[in-house]
Amino acid sequence: MTLREACGVAGAWGGDDPAVLVRSMLIALQHRGQEAAGIAVMDQGRLIKRVGPGTVPEAFPDERLPRGAGSLGHVRYATSGNGREGGQPIIVGDSDGPGRPVAVAHNGTLVEPHASARELGVAVPDELTDTEVMARLLHAAMADGLRSLPTAAREALPELVGAYSMVLSDGERLIGVRDPQGFHPLCLGKLGETWLLASEPAAVRAVGGAPVRDLGPGELLEVSAHGVQSDRLPGAGTRTARCLFEYVYFARTDSEFGGLDVYEARHRAGRALGQDAPPPGDAVVVAAPETARVAADGYAFETGLPIVQGLVRHPGAGRSFITRGQAAREHAIRRKLAAVHAAVAGRNVVLVDDSIVRGTTMSSLVEMLREAGAREVHVRIASPPYRWPCFYGMDTGRRAELLAANVSLDELDARLGCDSLAFLTLDRLLNAVGGDPAEYCNACFTGRYPTDVPVAARETS
Numbered sequence: 001m002t003l004r005e006a007c008g009v010a011g012a013w014g015g016d017d018p019a020v021l022v023r024s025m026l027i028a029l030q031h032r033g034q035e036a037a038g039i040a041v042m043d044q045g046r047l048i049k050r051v052g053p054g055t056v057p058e059a060f061p062d063e064r065l066p067r068g069a070g071s072l073g074h075v076r077y078a079t080s081g082n083g084r085e086g087g088q089p090i091i092v093g094d095s096d097g098p099g100r101p102v103a104v105a106h107n108g109t110l111v112e113p114h115a116s117a118r119e120l121g122v123a124v125p126d127e128l129t130d131t132e133v134m135a136r137l138l139h140a141a142m143a144d145g146l147r148s149l150p151t152a153a154r155e156a157l158p159e160l161v162g163a164y165s166m167v168l169s170d171g172e173r174l175i176g177v178r179d180p181q182g183f184h185p186l187c188l189g190k191l192g193e194t195w196l197l198a199s200e201p202a203a204v205r206a207v208g209g210a211p212v213r214d215l216g217p218g219e220l221l222e223v224s225a226h227g228v229q230s231d232r233l234p235g236a237g238t239r240t241a242r243c244l245f246e247y248v249y250f251a252r253t254d255s256e257f258g259g260l261d262v263y264e265a266r267h268r269a270g271r272a273l274g275q276d277a278p279p280p281g282d283a284v285v286v287a288a289p290e291t292a293r294v295a296a297d298g299y300a301f302e303t304g305l306p307i308v309q310g311l312v313r314h315p316g317a318g319r320s321f322i323t324r325g326q327a328a329r330e331h332a333i334r335r336k337l338a339a340v341h342a343a344v345a346g347r348n349v350v351l352v353d354d355s356i357v358r359g360t361t362m363s364s365l366v367e368m369l370r371e372a373g374a375r376e377v378h379v380r381i382a383s384p385p386y387r388w389p390c391f392y393g394m395d396t397g398r399r400a401e402l403l404a405a406n407v408s409l410d411e412l413d414a415r416l417g418c419d420s421l422a423f424l425t426l427d428r429l430l431n432a433v434g435g436d437p438a439e440y441c442n443a444c445f446t447g448r449y450p451t452d453v454p455v456a457a458r459e460t461s
């Protein structure tokens, strides 16, 4: 299977050709969404948009993008509406009409945004996505140009519940903003005279820029011809809930958030797994490509076992979790991964993955390793069982889809067809990541949601 990730956003202001930098940063963020890609360019108060289905090269094959003072963009993994057709940025308002337009590129998911909008008296049809609702709210709060976009954002955003790391524009400025709980990351960077915003610092480095700092929870940062200005939304940081799953799966291994390296977190998690759940005898370690490679290295380091390339990944294949539809995810795994007979035949294998969500990946991999002649297959997972839907940016909205929510731990190994199975505990994972454990969202592992969530979340189907 493939998990759907959390979307990637990027923005650039200043310099020769900010849209080209945004395009390159989006390619560096492609692991966060593969369903659609889009860019908006700010040109003398106007917003010009290009959006298309698929990956960045599919959406912008010819690289010819309009020039302007600034640009923002998005790679989408939909948590709402239609993935390929609902590309962002979303633009509301007309560049040539009265007032100002607003462009929104959003990472995260809002919890019941239609209800919030209706309470504010803004009409929003049911079929709008969460991002479209937010764009309409922002546009309404700008009151036909009577209020600036930063003022409108300070007024409208605190009325919404959920996760948003976003880049916004009204054609004359670039804004980066994170929800007050700081679920998903957003980073500020600089390249010469150009200010950069990106979901991950690895994307800033990918264009030759230098990360400056993370935006804080609830920070609203404005970049314009008048320079850079930082402000805070009401309620900023009163209860921080950074997504723990960013460290497990979403983020690139070469990113860091809040000074904590994703690589170190994954390596430490693998080492802890090696201490808590060593193999039952002689074995070789095999990583489930791609994200689990570092955790598998940590496991092998701790146990002293050799790590072998027992599974290889087709170079062009993307992430399978973020593929839409169960049958498509299963095919994606068979197309993407293959077992290496020469590395595993006749051996006991410890197969390390970062997570089990729907269980699609693990069932296929155990089967492939057995087909390739592995004697025993012992599965080790570098995070706790994923049992609760995420309402903040991951497309796991129903408990019925989540393997560990529906099958007891005792039955799971039989279901996956492996000889033994062990997960990392939450305490060990938090310790591996570092920082204050109280400042993370861990709802998908514990069911303890940091916001109100729909009652259906508590149900098993």
Ligand SMILES: O=P(O)(O)OC[C@H]1O[C@H](OP(=O)(O)OP(=O)(O)O)[C@H](O)[C@@H]1O
Residues within 6 Å of the ligand: 001, 002, 003, 249, 288, 289, 290, 291, 292, 318, 319, 320, 321, 322, 353, 354, 355, 356, 357, 358, 359, 360, 361, 362
């Ligand atoms: O239990 P599941 O529902 O299958 O989800 C978990 C799997 O999905 C992800 O891999 P993915 O193929 O998306 O990306 P990767 O290549 O970065 O590991 C994750 O790394 C796990 O391997």
Ligand SMILES: NC(=O)CC[C@H](N)C(=O)O
Residues within 6 Å of the ligand: 005, 006, 007, 008, 076, 077, 078, 079, 080, 081, 106, 107, 108, 109, 110, 129, 130, 131, 393, 394
């Ligand atoms: N994965 C995300 O961050 C999704 C953003 C937004 N909720 C959408 O559906 O497009």
Ligand code: SF4
Residues within 6 Å of the ligand: 183, 242, 243, 244, 245, 246, 389, 390, 391, 392, 393, 394, 441, 442, 443, 444, 445
């Ligand atoms: S529920 Fe899980 S995936 Fe969703 S924001 Fe919280 S930690 Fe991240």
Ligand SMILES: [Mg+2]
Residues within 6 Å of the ligand: 288, 289, 290, 291, 292, 353, 354, 361
């Ligand atoms: Mg994987």
